[in-house]
Amino acid sequence: MNVNLPFHKRKERLNLFQTLFGKKKNIKVSSSEMNIEMCPHCSTAIESQALKAQQYVCAQCNHHFPLSAYERIDAHFDADSFIEIYAKANSNQLSSFPDYLNKLTKYKKQTDLNEAVVVGTARIANQKVALAIMDSRFMMGSMGQIVGEKITRIIELADRRKYPLIIFTASGGARMQEGILSLVQMAKTSAALERFHQNKGLYISILTHPTTGGVSASFAMLGDIIVAEPKALIGFAGRRVIEKTLQEQLPEDFQSAEFLKAKGFVDKIVHRGSLRTFLIQILKLHSTEVKV
Amino acid sequence: MKNLSAWERITIARSQNRLKALDLIPYLFDHFVEFHGDRLYGDDRALVGGLGSFEGQAVTVLAQSKGRNLEENLSCNFGMLHPEGYRKAMRLAKQAEKFNRPIITIIDTAGAYPGKEAEERGQAEAIAQCLRLFAQIKVPVIAMVLSEGGSGGALALSVANKIYMLENAVYSILSPEGFASILWKDETRAKEAAELMECTAFDLHAKAFIDRIIEEADQGLEANPLHSIVQIKDAIRQDLSALKKMKLNVMLEQRYQKFRKMGSQL
Known part of the structure; x- marks a missing residue:
C-alpha cells in the first residue's frame, strides 16, 4: 500500500489485502488523487495518505491493518x-x-x-x-x-x-x-x-x-x-x-x-x-x- | 505387510484393538510406577508418566495414552493432551535430568486437544516449551511412535536422539481429514489425502525423520506383540548403550543436528 506505486498496482494490492484479511467489501477507489480505503472493522472511510501516516491504524476504532x-x-x-x-x-x-x-x-x-x-x-x-x-x-x-x-x-x-x-x-x-x-x-x-x-x-x-x-x-x-x-x-x-x-x-x-x-x-x-x-x-x- | 496403502496403515494405527501405551509399558519396563500431575493445574490422563526399569536400568517413561474402550477414552480424552499433559512431561523430564536417567517417550495421539480450556491454559506455549526443553535436556531421549503421530501435539514428545516407528504407525503434519478439508474443502476425501501425505514409517525413514522401523507380525501387533517387543528392546538396548558412552556435549549435539539438518538448504 505504498502510495508511490502506480494506481493499478495499488488497487491490485488493496484487493489482495481485502481478499486475504478483510470482510468482503468493495473498496472505493476514485480515479482522482483522493484515494479512500475502508476500515474492515468499523467501515470508516480513510484517505490513503492519512492511513499511511497513521501507520495503517484506523484512528476511529484502532483496527490495525495488516502490514507487509x-x-x-x-x-x-x-x-x-x-x-x-x-x-x-x-x-x-x-x-x-x-x-x-x-x-x-x-x-x-x-x-x-x-x-x-x-x-x-x-x-x-x-x-x-x-x-x-x-x-x-x-x-x-x-x-x-x-x-x-x-x-x-x-x-x-x-x-x-x-x-x-x-x-x-x-x-x-x-x-x-x-x-x-x-x-x-x-x-x-x-x-x-x-x-x-x-x-x-x-x-x-x-x-x-x-x-x-x-x-x-x-x-x-x-x-x-x-x-x-x-x-x-x-x-x-x-x-x-x-x-x-x-x-x-x-x-x-x-x-x-x-x-x-x-x-x-x-x-x-x-x-x-x-x-x-x-x-x-x-x-x-x-x-x-x-x-x- | 509392506504392501499396505497409507490409508490401510492409518486404519490399523487408529483401531480400537491395537495395543495401547498402557499395554506396551509392562512388556518393556519392570516395576513401573506412575507419577501424577503437572504441579500447576492438574493431572492429564492422556499423558502417562513415571519411572520404571529397562533391563535393570532406571528410565523415565512419558507415554501418550489412548483408551481401549469408551470408558478409558473418556478418562484419557482419546489420547489428546491438554497443556497440563505437556507440562507434566516437562516436569518429569527435568526430574529425569536431575537423577541422570534416560527418557523413553511413547507417541500415540491424533494431536493436541483443540479445546477452549486448552487454549485458555496455553496449548501453544506448552508445546513450544516442550520442544525447547527436550532440545537440550541432558540425558538420552528415545521416542517411539506406537500408532498415531499427529502434528505438533506429537512432535512435542519427539525431540529425541533416536526415533522409532512401528511398521503400521503413521506420523503427519495434520490428520488426513484435516488435510482433505483444507485441500479440497471435503473431509470425506481423507483416504485420497492419506496417499499424498507421505506419512508412513517407510516415508519418514526415507526422509531421515525416524531412525528405525519396528516390524509388526503378519497376524498383527495385538495378536503377536512379542515379535515387535523383542525388536524394540534390542533397539533401546543398543541405542542407550551408544548414547551413554558419548560425552554429554556430543550426545546433545547429535540430537541437535538430527533436527538442525532437516530442511537446511537455502
Whole structure:
C-alpha cells in the first residue's frame, strides 16, 4: 500500500489485502488523487495518505491493518538500515506436491516476495538487531523448510554476533504441502532458540494477526518478552476446529491478543504507533549501561 | 505387510484393538510406577508418566495414552493432551535430568486437544516449551511412535536422539481429514489425502525423520506383540548403550543436528 506505486498496482494490492484479511467489501477507489480505503472493522472511510501516516491504524476504532514485511521495517526501524539476507531463497525444489509450484509462483507474483519471511539485520535508534518478519500475504505466512531455515539462521546470526533478536510472527501454521519437513521446523527453530537463550541472547517476539498453529506453538511463544498487536488473533487450534469439537460458539474475543494477555501468555499489547519507542526502551534496559 | 496403502496403515494405527501405551509399558519396563500431575493445574490422563526399569536400568517413561474402550477414552480424552499433559512431561523430564536417567517417550495421539480450556491454559506455549526443553535436556531421549503421530501435539514428545516407528504407525503434519478439508474443502476425501501425505514409517525413514522401523507380525501387533517387543528392546538396548558412552556435549549435539539438518538448504 505504498502510495508511490502506480494506481493499478495499488488497487491490485488493496484487493489482495481485502481478499486475504478483510470482510468482503468493495473498496472505493476514485480515479482522482483522493484515494479512500475502508476500515474492515468499523467501515470508516480513510484517505490513503492519512492511513499511511497513521501507520495503517484506523484512528476511529484502532483496527490495525495488516502490514507487509517491508512496511513493518519502514515503520519501526532506522531508515535504510535494513540489510536483507537469503532474499532469494525459495521453495520451488522442495516438494512435488500437486499444484504446489503453481501456488508458490502465484504468491511470488502477488507479493513480490520469495517466501513468507524476510530476515536480515537492521538498526533501531542505532542499535543493531537481528530481525525476522513474517508476511501473511505469502501463503498465509505458512512455515515450510525455507521459512524454518531462514528463521534458524537469523537466530544463529544473532547468537554469533550477540545482537538482540526480534521476530514478528504472522502465520497460519506449518505448511502442509511440505509435510513432515515443515512440521519439524517447529523443533528446529525452538532448539536454536534454546541455544541462543543459554548464551544469554535477548529475544523479543512480536505477535501480529494471525499467529496460530505450528508457529504459535514454537518460536512465537518462546520470547523473553512477548508483545502483541491489539486484537491480533493468537492461538494454537483454529476457531472452527474448536467450535466443531465442542459443538458450541466461542466468545468473540476468544484467542485475541487481549484474551491471551488476560490469561497470562503475553507481556504487553503495544499499539503499532508506540512499538518503536517501546523497543528502544527495552533494548536500552538490556544494555550493560542503562541510559534511558 | 509392506504392501499396505497409507490409508490401510492409518486404519490399523487408529483401531480400537491395537495395543495401547498402557499395554506396551509392562512388556518393556519392570516395576513401573506412575507419577501424577503437572504441579500447576492438574493431572492429564492422556499423558502417562513415571519411572520404571529397562533391563535393570532406571528410565523415565512419558507415554501418550489412548483408551481401549469408551470408558478409558473418556478418562484419557482419546489420547489428546491438554497443556497440563505437556507440562507434566516437562516436569518429569527435568526430574529425569536431575537423577541422570534416560527418557523413553511413547507417541500415540491424533494431536493436541483443540479445546477452549486448552487454549485458555496455553496449548501453544506448552508445546513450544516442550520442544525447547527436550532440545537440550541432558540425558538420552528415545521416542517411539506406537500408532498415531499427529502434528505438533506429537512432535512435542519427539525431540529425541533416536526415533522409532512401528511398521503400521503413521506420523503427519495434520490428520488426513484435516488435510482433505483444507485441500479440497471435503473431509470425506481423507483416504485420497492419506496417499499424498507421505506419512508412513517407510516415508519418514526415507526422509531421515525416524531412525528405525519396528516390524509388526503378519497376524498383527495385538495378536503377536512379542515379535515387535523383542525388536524394540534390542533397539533401546543398543541405542542407550551408544548414547551413554558419548560425552554429554556430543550426545546433545547429535540430537541437535538430527533436527538442525532437516530442511537446511537455502
